[in-house]
Amino acid sequence: MDSKKIEQLLEKYWECETTLDEEKALREFFNQAEVPLHLKESASLFRYFEQQRQQVITDVAFEGRLKKAIEPQKGKMRSLVYSSLRIAAGISVVLASFWLVRTQIREDQPQEITDTYDDPQKAFEETKRALQMISKNFSKGQKATAKLNLINEAKDKIQTKDNDKADS
Amino acid sequence: MNFESFQNRVLPAKNKLFRFALRLVGSEEEAKDVVQEVMIRVWNGREQMAEIQNMEAWCMRITKNLSLDRIRANSRRQTQPIDGSFDVRNEALTPHESTELHESMQRINRLMAALPDKQRQVMHLRDVEGYSYNEICDILDIDMNQVKVNLFRARNAVREKLTKANAYGL
Numbered sequence: 478m479d480s481k482k483i484e485q486l487l488e489k490y491w492e493c494e495t496t497l498d499e500e501k502a503l504r505e506f507f508n509q510a511e512v513p514l515h516l517k518e519s520a521s522l523f524r525y526f527e528q529q530r531q532q533v534i535t536d537v538a539f540e541g542r543l544k545k546a547i548e549p550q551k552g553k554m555r556s557l558v559y560s561s562l563r564i565a566a567g568i569s570v571v572l573a574s575f576w577l578v579r580t581q582i583r584e585d586q587p588q589e590i591t592d593t594y595d596d597p598q599k600a601f602e603e604t605k606r607a608l609q610m611i612s613k614n615f616s617k618g619q620k621a622t623a624k625l626n627l628i629n630e631a632k633d634k635i636q637t638k639d640n641d642k643a644d645s
Numbered sequence: 646m647n648f649e650s651f652q653n654r655v656l657p658a659k660n661k662l663f664r665f666a667l668r669l670v671g672s673e674e675e676a677k678d679v680v681q682e683v684m685i686r687v688w689n690g691r692e693q694m695a696e697i698q699n700m701e702a703w704c705m706r707i708t709k710n711l712s713l714d715r716i717r718a719n720s721r722r723q724t725q726p727i728d729g730s731f732d733v734r735n736e737a738l739t740p741h742e743s744t745e746l747h748e749s750m751q752r753i754n755r756l757m758a759a760l761p762d763k764q765r766q767v768m769h770l771r772d773v774e775g776y777s778y779n780e781i782c783d784i785l786d787i788d789m790n791q792v793k794v795n796l797f798r799a800r801n802a803v804r805e806k807l808t809k810a811n812a813y814g815l
Contacts, residue, residue, distance in 0.1 A: 491800055491801065492797075493796050493797045493800060497775055497777060518807040518810070519807070521746075521749040521750070521752075521753060521807075522753055522803060522807060524746070524749075524750070525749075525750055525753040525757075526772045526773050528750060529664065529773040530664070530773055530774070532660070532663070532664050532667065533660040534659055534660060534663045534677060534680065536677060539659070539677065539680075540656070540659075543656075543684050543685070546681065547684065547688040547689075548648070
């Protein structure tokens with residue numbers, strides 16, 4: 478582009494009548510090495526714009542940090558899994574200790590009634606035997622008390638006889 | 646919007662957002678924080694933003710708002726030129742030319758910093774980032790007339806100062 482045309486474009490630029498494309502053409506023209514001396518000041522302005530555009534975020538960790546900040550879902554999920562695992566572990570520890578303590582107590586205090594037979598027939602036989610044993614012992618006792626009754630009856634008879642004598 | 650479309654539509658704008666935020670807040674660290682906050686906001690509000698057509702302009706607008714919030718919160722205006730940001734190393738230039746270039750960049754930076762906020766914002770969006778007038782309306786939330794007036798005033802102020810500097814050989 479010759480400098481005449483550039484001067485015309487520049488005039489349009491100062492009047493704010495240039496299009497974006499024309500402004501781009503001006504920027505490109507002024508950023509080349511050779512610029513006519515009388516356009517030096519305008520050139521420095523367009524070079525300034527170009528340099529401004531070169532400014533970028535140089536921090537390489539920027540995107541990484543940003544991604545970490547905007548991807549909380551994954552982190553949330555993970556922490557959710559971790560915390561639920563932690564809760565589950567706590568619950569299982571409590572349950573296990575409860576179970577241990579319970580069995581310990583059971584061992585220390587054996588229950589009064591425990592099933593000793595699996596077969597009901599056998600259990601019945603055993604029960605019958607036990608009851609028979611009790612009844613046998615009961616009958617033994619009855620014999621002994623029958624003797625005592627005999628003594629009591631004899632004593633009563635003697636007493637009534639003594640009373641009769643005293644009356645008469 | 647899923648993560649992939651976020652990566653394709655929003656993330657590439659990060660440098661434009663960064664430059665705009667840098668223009669407004671003046672510090673690279675803060676500008677980076679602003680960009681990150683913008684991205685997070687866009688991501689969190691992605692459901693509501695489905696119907697937004699010009700995602701980049703929308704992001705620029707959020708950048709502007711967050712930057713201004715930050716300036717207000719800091720209650721200090723940082724429009725000082727950013728000295729360290731001019732990398733004018735150019736193999737084709739002699740040390741003298743390089744120094745000269747550096748100086749002229751510094752001068753324009755000071756000149757831009759001296760512009761009123763709106764003018765500086767409009768000029769940055771148009772001349773550095775190449776946005777259309779309509780997009781600038783959306784980004785700055787002002788009408789077309791204001792965009793044109795501000796740009797006209799900004800360009801003329803710059804032109805005047807440039808020619809003055811040239812005339813005095815400064």
